Amino acid sequence: MSEEQRLPGGNTGGAVRVGDTVRRVPGRWTPSVHALLQHLEGAGFGQAPRALGFDEQGREVLSYLPGETVGVARPWPAWVHSDDALRQVARWLRSFHAAVASFVPPPGAVWREGGAWRPGLVVGHNDAAPYNAAWADGRLVGFFDWDFAAPVTPEWDLAFTAFAWVPLHARDVVRAEGFTAFADRPRRLRLFLDAYGWEGPPGPFVDTVRQRVSASAAGIRRTAAAGDPAYRLMIEQGVDVALDTAVRELAGFQSGGESST
Structure with a gap:
């Protein structure tokens, strides 16, 4: 598996990038969110992450949205x-x-x-x-x-x-x-x-x-x-x-x- 890269932001735990995926600790709401994201994918809406299940550590796996983010610095661009x-x-x-x-x-x-x-x-x-x-x-x-x-x-x-x-x-x-x-x-x-x-x-x-x-x-x-x-x-x-x-x-x-x- 590719090396993990911690992503900025997040109030608890945050997220890591692994290749073209993002891994995050799930919550009780995660299955419902995955059902939503799967619906959006099926509807052809491409401007949201795809839900890719869970990894061997039990973390949710999402597709990575490439691009620039504002991160945690202020002021914003x-x-x-x-x-x-x-x-x-x-x-x-x-x-x-x-x-x-x-x-x-x-x-x-x-x-x-x-x-x-x-x-x-x-x-x-x-x-x-x-x-x-x-x-x-x-x-x-x-x-x-x-x-x-x-x-x-x-x-x-x-x-x-x-x-x-x-x-x-x-x-x-x-x-x-x-x-x-x-x-x-x-x-x-x-x-x-x-x-x-x-x-x-x-x-x-x-x-x-x-x-x-x-x-x-x-x-x-x-x-x-x-x-x-x-x-x-x-x-x-x-x-x-x-x-x-x-x-x-x-x-x-x-x-x-x-x-x-």
């Missing part, structure tokens, strides 16, 4: 916040939602953050953020780390992706990531929604983003309290507090609260 990247991500999400629309999870499917599938929902990625994207020659190769996949409305998945890429996170957070064009965020949000094909007004959508982010912060605290080490680390890093700050700041997003400072 300037191209992350380009209009072109924003359009590509929105179109990726639209194509993914089209491919996953026909996916019915297997009986007894388990998801990391819970949730039960019913008609009208999709199994969203739920973490399609810059730190989970691979790029090559300026093109989006796809998104990895599907651990947070779970049944949601398409709008819920869209809301988090907009939050991550417009970006709509707290100003201190996105400044550290290299984004300071706050007055441009309403235009970037409309650009993102148009590229996805979302025709509704941005005001109610921002309300959905705030609800989505509030739910994420609450979920982090709840799961950390139950003892999950990855979520306890997020609490230590102040991830939930930053999300709460973003929710407060977004209250003025559509009422003239955006400025260049």
Whole structure:
């Protein structure tokens, strides 16, 4: 077997590359995620890893998405916040939602953050953020780390992706990531929604983003309290507090609260 190469990122355990594969410690949700990825492969959706089973150590095996990642350094490369990247991500999400629309999870499917599938929902990625994207020659190769996949409305998945890429996170957070064009965020949000094909007004959508982010912060605290080490680390890093700050700041997003400072 090829030599193992540790990949950057990951709150617990991380992942290693072995040749053209990635090996990761599985969770109770991994079989459900593999069923999702197998569906996407069968649907001809090529911008996601392929599920390749498990190795002799019991680790899940996924195909490696080649390309550049933002890694763990801050600030991120300037191209992350380009209009072109924003359009590509929105179109990726639209194509993914089209491919996953026909996916019915297997009986007894388990998801990391819970949730039960019913008609009208999709199994969203739920973490399609810059730190989970691979790029090559300026093109989006796809998104990895599907651990947070779970049944949601398409709008819920869209809301988090907009939050991550417009970006709509707290100003201190996105400044550290290299984004300071706050007055441009309403235009970037409309650009993102148009590229996805979302025709509704941005005001109610921002309300959905705030609800989505509030739910994420609450979920982090709840799961950390139950003892999950990855979520306890997020609490230590102040991830939930930053999300709460973003929710407060977004209250003025559509009422003239955006400025260049």
